[in-house]
Amino acid sequence: MIAQILANGLLLGGLYAAIAAGFSLVWGVLNIINLLHGSFIVLGAYGAFFLHTAAGVSPFAAAPAVGALMFPLAYALQTMVINRVVDRPVLITLTLTFGLNLILNNLMLLAFKADYRKVVLDPPLGILDLGAIVLPVDRLVATACSLLLVLALWSLLRLTRIGRAIVAVRMDRDAAALMGIDVRATYALTFALAASLAAAAGCLLAPLFPISPVASATYLGKAFVICVLGGLGSVPGVVVGGFALGVMESLGALSLGPEHAGTLAFLLLLLLLLVRPSGLLGRRGFD
Template sequence: MALSDRTGAIVQIAQVILNGLLLGGLYAAMAAGFSLVWGVLNIINIAQGSAVVLGSYVAFFAWRYAGLNPLAAVALAGPLLFAAGWLLQRFLIQRVVAAPVLITLVFTFGMDLILNNSMISLFTADYRKIEGAFPTMPLTLGALTLPVDRLLAAVAAIGAAFALHFYLHKSRLGRAIVAVRMDRQTAELMGVRVEIIYATTFGLGLAMAGVAGCLLAAIFPTSPLNSAYYLHVAFVACVLGGLGSVLGAVAGGLLLGVVESLGALLVGAEYGTTVAAVALLLMLFTRPQGLLGRAGYE
């Protein structure tokens, strides 16, 4: 291989990895809330993907009718979905939270069907896109290019995930959430109101979905048909990073973004989901607790 060809191949791979990291930043925000809910409540929230889509619609309509930038719409979608998640868990999911995992799985599956079909009925399945929210001129780093819109969205998404991590470890309520995740019975004996912690955790999970949806709306077209793919992304990134760990979700999201991008380069974009599934199986075989998870944690 000629030197110029080798250099070109290296630049191409570096560009693909860079694009994967930017995409993985958005995945991290989706996975962080999903991982938190799964780790604390032991609930696999099938409605997480639809919650991401709902966040995208909040950003889309805020942009169309109020001229609100998707970054600013985060301050609207986050609290709205937090409140919805808090109420859903406190008055509905709490009734089955102690049931076997199959019951809660079916329950959140039903929630997903209701939410997704409601969005199709209200907004139709047509794809909608926010245009002109971010600058379109890319940044250049030597031979590499950085799309400004994806860079801003990825930085904001990772920033939101780190903000959640610091909240969990620095605030009193956040430390109570961590305590319940580690040992519910001991936390109860110490006076922690577990039902309130569960509601707050579920609210935070949906809030992170809303944040991710707002940022995704500035990059990709929005439709209720996207919900299944977003759920797939959150699930895979959560398992790759480690159950219940927000930083693990960030690591898993970044890894998933890079794996999908390299897979698209090597075997074709149509096999991106297959490549992600193979990465998931390899992680389960070699390190089932994930990148940053704890061995033996369930």
């Protein structure tokens, strides 16, 4: 029983890592809390939904394509709007992304309506019976893909010139500028990268959870909690935070009943902010 709950939690946690990775990246590098993040995830899920209904593309295969589509949109948004206030105090940047999110969410409600939709895989992927525990294959694939995405982000930051530039800006913006890094362009790149990751994560969620503009706030809340749990601005932190939240939600749903899982996460967030605002793996530098 406990093994099954742990397995459920870990499966969920892998997905959570992909949900939070982009949010953490933007927060760490741009020092902005991107309230649009949840809506980006939902937008990605709609992308997967429409690709699936129109062309029968599997949502897992659609993830890279939808992510790539999101990239230029987010890049433009960052260069034209957010970069204008990126150095301003928290109140201004937070209010800006709140306003942008109101617009995007309203547009999605108009375009897609609030009905819940879901990608139904045909044929269903079935379950994997390991004796003591039973794993749904669709969740397993989604979690594997999402961990792959996070791994891709990590290697991008580690191994490429662009990635090193992003890390440099995160560590010390002024020094990075002196080293010849175009800080504004790096901001735009980071934001676009994070949005692509969010959209791709949305594709992976599409066959598992109902899709609706209303869901964006939930995803955003989870990204908050994971960032604070794992510590801001590190890829391993996001993975740890994601798994921690997944396991805790499964255990919480067992002991308190599923309707309190959300409250539990938020209480945990408040508690963690009180005692350890830097998170479980918190430290400076994004690597």
